[in-house]
Amino acid sequence: MQLCCHGLILKGHGYVCNEGFIYFAGSKERVRVIFDDALIEQTHDIIDSLRQLQEPDAVIPEPLINSAKCPRCSLVTICMPDEIAFFKKENQPPRTIVPRCEDTFPLYVQEPGTFIKKNGGILEIRKDKEKLGEARLEEISQVSLFGPVGISTPTVHELIRRGVSVNYHSTGGWFVGRTDGPWHKNVELRTFQYKKSFDPACCLALARKFVRAKIANCRTLLRRNSNDKADDSVLFSLEQYKTKAEKATSLETLLGIEGGAAAAYFSRFRDMLCGENFRFDFSGRNRRPPKDPVNTMLSFAYAMLTREWVNTLTSVGFDPYRGFFHQPRFGRPALALDMMESFRPLVADSVVITAINNREIKPDDFQQTPLGCHFSGAGKKKFIKTFERRLAHEITHPIFGYKISYRRVFEVQARLLARFLAGEIDYYPDFTTR
Numbered sequence: 434m435q436l437c438c439h440g441l442i443l444k445g446h447g448y449v450c451n452e453g454f455i456y457f458a459g460s461k462e463r464v465r466v467i468f469d470d471a472l473i474e475q476t477h478d479i480i481d482s483l484r485q486l487q488e489p490d491a492v493i494p495e496p497l498i499n500s501a502k503c504p505r506c507s508l509v510t511i512c513m514p515d516e517i518a519f520f521k522k523e524n525q526p527p528r529t530i531v532p533r534c535e536d537t538f539p540l541y542v543q544e545p546g547t548f549i550k551k552n553g554g555i556l557e558i559r560k561d562k563e564k565l566g567e568a569r570l571e572e573i574s575q576v577s578l579f580g581p582v583g584i585s586t587p588t589v590h591e592l593i594r595r596g597v598s599v600n601y602h603s604t605g606g607w608f609v610g611r612t613d614g615p616w617h618k619n620v621e622l623r624t625f626q627y628k629k630s631f632d633p634a635c636c637l638a639l640a641r642k643f644v645r646a647k648i649a650n651c652r653t654l655l656r657r658n659s660n661d662k663a664d665d666s667v668l669f670s671l672e673q674y675k676t677k678a679e680k681a682t683s684l685e686t687l688l689g690i691e692g693g694a695a696a697a698y699f700s701r702f703r704d705m706l707c708g709e710n711f712r713f714d715f716s717g718r719n720r721r722p723p724k725d726p727v728n729t730m731l732s733f734a735y736a737m738l739t740r741e742w743v744n745t746l747t748s749v750g751f752d753p754y755r756g757f758f759h760q761p762r763f764g765r766p767a768l769a770l771d772m773m774e775s776f777r778p779l780v781a782d783s784v785v786i787t788a789i790n791n792r793e794i795k796p797d798d799f800q801q802t803p804l805g806c807h808f809s810g811a812g813k814k815k816f817i818k819t820f821e822r823r824l825a826h827e828i829t830h831p832i833f834g835y836k837i838s839y840r841r842v843f844e845v846q847a848r849l850l851a852r853f854l855a856g857e858i859d860y861y862p863d864f865t866t867r
């Protein structure tokens with residue numbers, strides 16, 4: 434029918450076109466397609482039905498089930514037909530997902546006083562008259578600027594045109610905001626999101642999932658990495674908090690459970706660090722500003738994770754500022770904070786542990802001032818590298834069984850949440866590792 438459409442366009446322009454050919458490169462076969470009345474009628478019917486889909490009250494068709502077309506479809510990573518069918522119990526576990534081509538990379542610029550501008554297809558990073566670095570525009574997935582770093586308006590325009598977001602962080606790493614193109618066109622999704630966010634039962638059901646998954650993942654991280662395997666009292670208490678979270682009857686109760694679990698978890702966080710010669714000590718969470726290197730790393734990692742989730746949710750079509758567990762507050766990306774709960778231990782805390790235990794970060798990568806503890810320029814650079822490595826790290830998906838990077842897991846989770854809010858699947862599957 435696609436070929437027939439081409440034929441009809443040619444006919445419409447006065448050409449004689451009664452047949453076409455499809456060439457199958459794999460089998461080197463040429464197949465003739467005659468544009469007879471039956472095919473033309475079928476093609477017109479399809480065009481009409483596609484037009485109807487543009488009507489405001491049209492329902493988007495459900496993904497195909499177990500179709501041979503899907504694995505090679507360009508929409509498979511958005512449509513996720515096997516994953517949706519899996520949750521509807523209509524299919525076997527999903528076939529290996531066709532990975533999204535990850536041949537673009539994030540660009541971080543943190544040197545104070547630098548300025549970024551476009552020169553042809555290249556982004557140049559300059560300070561005074563000296564060129565500090567450059568990056569090819571087509572290889573950039575996102576741009577993150579830390580502190581007083583400038584960027585020219587034509588460069589921002591070009592990045593927006595290419596669908597590349599520009600993220601702004603404070604010098605200390607706090608996520609300030611982002612510049613992006615116009616809103617995602619999927620307004621339907623935001624309508625579902627807003628409607629459900631005013632439904633207390635739905636908010637509580639989702640909040641239970643977020644908190645339960647976070648506690649479960651904290652427990653797993655502690656179980657795997659603790660140097661003191663003999664003392665499992667905190668593991669036991671985290672298990673209890675997890676059970677309580679599953680049964681919580683209000684968001685306020687959940688907040689209390691989350692706070693209690695966090696206190697228990699961070700009381701044993703030091704056990705996961707083996708920095709005998711590195712003087713990395715940790716006696717509990719403190720922030721705004723963090724007072725010691727471990728808290729500096731944790732706060733920075735959470736800020737980067739927030740930014741990743743804001744980007745992921747926006748790219749899928751959500752409003753990152755309207756959440757279910759975290760309540761709306763001016764400037765707070767509540768949905769990003771909701772969705773990142775289960776990934777705090779798996780990504781952010783894990784990066785801190787890796788950076789210390791692999792000795793990628795050392796105490797002289799920090800500066801202590803009366804206002805708190807800060808990364809040095811070199812320290813921040815090393816930490817960002819470790820963080821990006823974690824996002825690109827491939828794991829076996831605990832439900833679907835295929836290999837997938839954490840960055841892609843974020844997108845899959847966001848799309849599953851969208852399907853849940855649209856009523857296509859019965860529950861939102863949270864993400865926990867074993």
Ligand code: SF4
Pocket residue numbers: 495496497500502503504506507508509512513514
């Ligand atoms: S992936 Fe989705 S859009 Fe593509 S063929 Fe399958 S069901 Fe259709």
